[in-house]
Amino acid sequence: NAGVTQTPKFQVLKTGQSMTLQCAQDMNHEYMSWYRQDPGMGLRLIHYSVGAGITDQGEVPNGYNVSRSTTEDFPLRLLSAAPSQTSVYFCASSYSSGGIGGTEAFFGQGTRLTVV
Amino acid sequence: AQSVAQPEDQVNVAEGNPLTVKCTYSVSGNPYLFWYVQYPNRGLQFLLKYITGDNLVKGSYGFEAEFNKSQTSFHLKKPSALVSDSALYFCAVRDIAGDYGQNFVFGPGTRLSVLP
Numbered sequence: 001n002a003g004v005t006q007t008p009k010f011q012v013l014k015t016g017q018s019m020t021l022q023c024a025q026d027m028n029h030e031y032m033s034w035y036r037q038d039p040g041m042g043l044r045l046i047h048y049s050v051g052a053g054i055t056d057q058g059e060v061p062n063g064y065n066v067s068r069s070t071t072e073d074f075p076l077r078l079l080s081a082a083p084s085q086t087s088v089y090f091c092a093s094s095y096s097s098g099g100i101g102g103t104e105a106f107f108g109q110g111t112r113l114t115v116v
Numbered sequence: 117a118q119s120v121a122q123p124e125d126q127v128n129v130a131e132g133n134p135l136t137v138k139c140t141y142s143v144s145g146n147p148y149l150f151w152y153v154q155y156p157n158r159g160l161q162f163l164l165k166y167i168t169g170d171n172l173v174k175g176s177y178g179f180e181a182e183f184n185k186s187q188t189s190f191h192l193k194k195p196s197a198l199v200s201d202s203a204l205y206f207c208a209v210r211d212i213a214g215d216y217g218q219n220f221v222f223g224p225g226t227r228l229s230v231l232p
Contacts, residue, residue, distance in 0.1 A: 004159070033219055040125070042206060042222035043160075050217055058216050090159060096218075102167040102210075104150055105220055107159035 002026050006091050006108035013081040013115045021076040021111050023091030030096045032074040033058070033105070034066065036087040043090065049074055050096070081115045088112050118143045118211045120223035128229045129197045137192040137226045139207030148210040149190040150220070151181055155203045163205075166190060177201070197230045204228075 007022045025032065030051045035043035045058030049068040063085060065077040074093075078085060094105040119142045129135045141147055148167055152160040164175025171183045181192045190207060207223040214221070 031218070035222075040224055042120075042224040043220075044222075045216055045219050048217055048219055056217060058219065092160075092220075102148060102165065104162040104165055105160075106162070107152075109159045110157075 004091055004093055004106050004108040006089075006111050008111060009109065011111060011113050013078070013113065015081060015083060015115060017081050019078050019081065021078075021089055021091075021113075023074045023076065023108060024072050025074075025091075025093040025106070026072065027093060027106065028071060029093035029106070030071070031094045031105075032068065033092045034064070034074070034076045035090045035092065036060065036085075037090060037110070038087050046076065046089075078113075081113075083115045086113060086115045118209050118214050118221045120207050120209050120221055122205075122207055122223035122226045124226050125224075126227045126229065128231060131199055131230050131232050132196050135194050135197040135201070135228065135230070137205050137207075137228060139190045139192065139223060140188050141190060141207070141209050142188065143209055143211075143213075145213050147183075147185075147188075147190075148212065149181075149183065150208045150210065151175065151179070151190075151192050152206045152208060153203045154206065154225075160206060163192070199230045199232050202228055202230045 004025045033048040034046040047066040049055045089111045091108040092105040095103040150165045151163040166183045208220045
């Protein structure tokens with residue numbers, strides 16, 4: 001059971017380039033999310049999805065795009081990379097909380113992105 | 117909006133001593149609280165959660181957390197620290213009534229260093 005798999009682990013981009021961070025989960029989770037981690041700021045939500053075909057913006061969505069064509073995959077696209085997007089990116093998945101909130105999230109290993 | 121505070125950026129403790137990592141929260145409804153640990157260059161790993169019931173919650177690796185509703189706190193504890201516990205710890209609340217589809221709100225993190 002692989003859990004949540006992210007690729008690549010490391011990436012260096014030039015300003016203005018675009019790229020896609022891949023995320024796949026094999027636990028049949030409805031919820032998937034992308035976070036960015038910056039020092040002293042915890043994890044901030046970029047985009048999330050509550051099921052295939054449904055996505056929505058999180059706290060810091062600008063400059064990022066997502067799609068959810070299957071339950072398993074939730075790629076994150078950087079449209080035109082900027083130095084401010086230098087960060088560590090985490091994908092997470094969980095079962096629907098069902099309004100109770102008791103299900104924990106499972107995280108990928110992260111992608112360390114540097115934009116120069 | 118929900119929020120999570122971790123008042124200490126860094127906690128240092130000697131191996132064998134008890135440790136406490138503090139967390140306070142602000143929620144509008146029932147709190148669904150989680151602790152995660154992040155080892156260097158790894159994703160976040162789930163430690164424990166409070167949903168309902170006993171205020172003392174036991175989790176992985178000998179950790180426990182005490183839920184205190186009157187103080188809106190959810191402090192992480194361990195009776196005897198190990199050097200291998202050194203890591204970054206995140207407190208989180210699942211935001212059932214928030215703006216982002218029942219996603220998690222994370223604190224800024226506390227770096228725990230256990231000294232041999």
